[in-house]
Amino acid sequence: MAELVLTKNFGVPDFHTIEGYIRCGGYEGLKKTLEEFTPDQVIEEVKKSNLRGLGGAGFSTGMKWSFVPKDSSKPKYLVINADEGEPGTFKDRYLLEKAPHMLIEGAVIAAYAVGIHTAYVYIRGEYVKPARILQNAIEEAYAHGFLGKNILGKGFDLDMIIHRGAGAYICGEETGLLESLEGKKGWPRLKPPFPAIVGLFKCPTVVNNVETLSQLPHIMKNGAAWFANICQGAPKCGGTRIFSVSGHVNRPGIYELPLTVTLREIIYDHAGGIPGGKKLKAVIPGGSSAPVLTADEIDVKMDFDSLMAAKTMGGSGGVIVMDEDTCMVKALYVLAKFYAHESCGQCTPCREGTGWIAKILYRLVHGDGRPGDPDTLKSVADNIAGNTICPFGDGAAWPVQSFVKKFRSEFEYHAKERKCDVLKT
């Protein structure tokens, strides 16, 4: 069994309390950071660790921090993205419920590194319980001097505020999130400027995912080299990540693994294989937006670069497994409905295209296909991808492009025969 970093103490019943957390070695990374590192040294350490953003984009965390201007006369903000909304992804929920202090500790380290004194946690509205647990943890942290003024007597201040979302997937996109946090409609912003320069309230802002920040205490405690070494064979990656595994597997759940694990290992070794001994048909490796892989493509390593080479992406680490009895047309329809419902409606291709795709798929699933439908699906998705304000458009288009391309015959059957060859309906 590989080394566990984030989930090691998930079995400790009171790990979510400050007592449990400290008993397991919590806040030692922060102590070490404040005692032994200058802010710039923290950024260097995190760069060396190869920690990459685990919300979906996989961008170097240390690099992201270094874009924040050092001499800004404006306040700077840390915004913690806890708006976990990607279908098939539920890792942040566990981190918030089981290890809220790990997030707080990581946030203080990040804030110290960048010179930030206010942190907002934008938490998914449906995450009522995680929000409550985190609020308790924040209050404990204030009481114990890990938040507030003069943290650990080292002269560093940080306030942390929870903001609950109202149920929009698009508010997980970092600039949509910032708009929402400012009290506006969650419409993603035109970029550049990026949030590091112009973010929350027009001030320099670091936006980091829950899991990303939760890695920081361990990196600071054990060193960048230790973290980078966990991922041997993937030179630009470091550490572990939590894979959320769902769908047709015997043991769905979260699995913390080094990024060099293969998709096959996740499905068969960790998640216990496919129920009933059925054959694997397809896997989405990184949350619903990631292009689908066929059963022949699962020997790919799960680090960001290997998945990109396989023309898909690491994304949020949500692994969705589909067995041989899955109708790919119906599966895509489920995703398409989601994207049509969640498109913010700001820019034309995504607003109109996602609805169009969902309508075509509805017809195909309900026995009303037309011969040209697979081509139209592909063409509409092609016209969305790359032409939108934010990555949502790509995320809505990629599943369509990959499903139609890799399972073309199923779509053709629905279109021509107006029924399903898989479900025999």
Added chain:
Amino acid sequence: MPTLTIDGKEITVEKGTTIIQAAEKLGIEIPRYCYHPGLSIAGNCRMCLVEIEKSPKLQISCYTQAADGMVVHTTSEKVKAVRRAILEFLLINHPVDCPVCDQAGECWLQIYYMEHGLYNSRFMENKVRKHFKATPIGPWVNLDSERCILCSRCVRFTSEITKTYELALVNRGDHSEITIFPGKELNNKYSGNVVDICPVGALTDRDFRFQCRVWYLDKQESICPGCSRGCNIEIHYNVQRAHHAGGRRVLRLKPRFNPEVNKWWICDEGRYGYKFIDDKSRIQMPYLQEGEVLVETDWKVVLDKVASTLRSILTTYGTESIGVIASPQLTNEDLYLIRKLFVEDLRLPHVDFKVPVKEKGYEDDFLIKADKNPNTRGAEELGLGAKEGSLNVENMLEAAIAGRLKALYVFGHDLTNFFGEEKIKDIASRLELLVFQGSNLNPTGQYAHVILPSATYAEKDGTFTNFEGRVQRIYKAVEPLGESLPDWEIIVKLARFMGFSYPYQSAREIFKEIATVIPAFNGLSYKVIGNQGAKLATA
């Protein structure tokens, strides 16, 4: 100062210039919906995507700034394909009800479809139904949200220009919709502008709807006569289908861009203040009072009557016995001839143009001025205000009641408005001659002994001088109604009847003389004024 290449043409532009602006300088028009130079950048329509070498994705040209060495293609196959795609997206849920849509003929969906679309329809699904079909959202504006392409120009106008925040975009995805805040209506002083900036048929003008197809309209540049700002406008008139709109010729006014005066905008009061031009109150014939009633007659009779009566009053009572009330509604050219005849040639001392108003007009810090006349500054510069020792309007009326004034020549004003109908009626009965020269009959005109019908601003050439001394041209859009004539032409004729020979054949000739005679106008000519105006030498 970055230098970039667009479609093979090189141009150097100011730092911060966007590609769409740089292309415009080269005469390359990149299609756009959400972009409007007077509003913030929304970047949402994606119609202006262009190809930039070394950039993996197409970029929106309304937002992307020009950079040194940038190579841009606006007509590459990739760009053409994406334009078709965007148009297709914009039209899939659009009702395509052009035959019954008032925007048809000036709709950017139609224009760009013909220029950049021309694909075959392949949308086989049901269209999204929305809430607003032909719904009035204010006194002047109608909303059809199924025709809306959600460019957000109107929303940005109400939040950035008027700061009245009546409109918003609600809902998500293809159910997104423009809406008005509950309990509000789009009823600000500038609401009509949202119709102009709406690129499609979503927002239409309740005043203009179904009056005339836009392809029957002709256009003429002009200046709004509604206040002393002098907003630049276009007069849209229909003479091709005379039976439309109940025979009205002028059917709408549109703002005309002038960065120094009104930018892209005009106020609703100005926009909808054109109705008098074809109104029933227009005076189409000269009238002469016979007994108690006004009787239609011809120009020769009235001019002869006015000239001979003025002559005899002058001979009997002298110059002190005649008052002239000129109007700041008139052009500089009109006023110059009034000055020439009455002040210079007849040497009348009592000339004024300022009639008091009951209450101060509405004014804001954007366009609307309290002075509701387009040429007060011009009248002042031409010396038509009451001078020291001469009677102003109020004193002229007192003099008339006292019997010292025998004749009063009124240009357009309704004196009853401020002084009351009884007083004017009384004055009319005491005077030997009350001349009313104007375009529309008002209570003052009804008491006149002679009525001379004049043309409106839409029916003549000339210039107005706005409050800050900017001289701007108006042009004849339609012929003077009936027998009416431009005021300056009436004065030329009257002068002839009084024994003076005025050589002027056109407003241009008069202006030439103004520019030499009146120091403030030195250096100006119609050419110098152009279509954006020019400031007085003294301004």
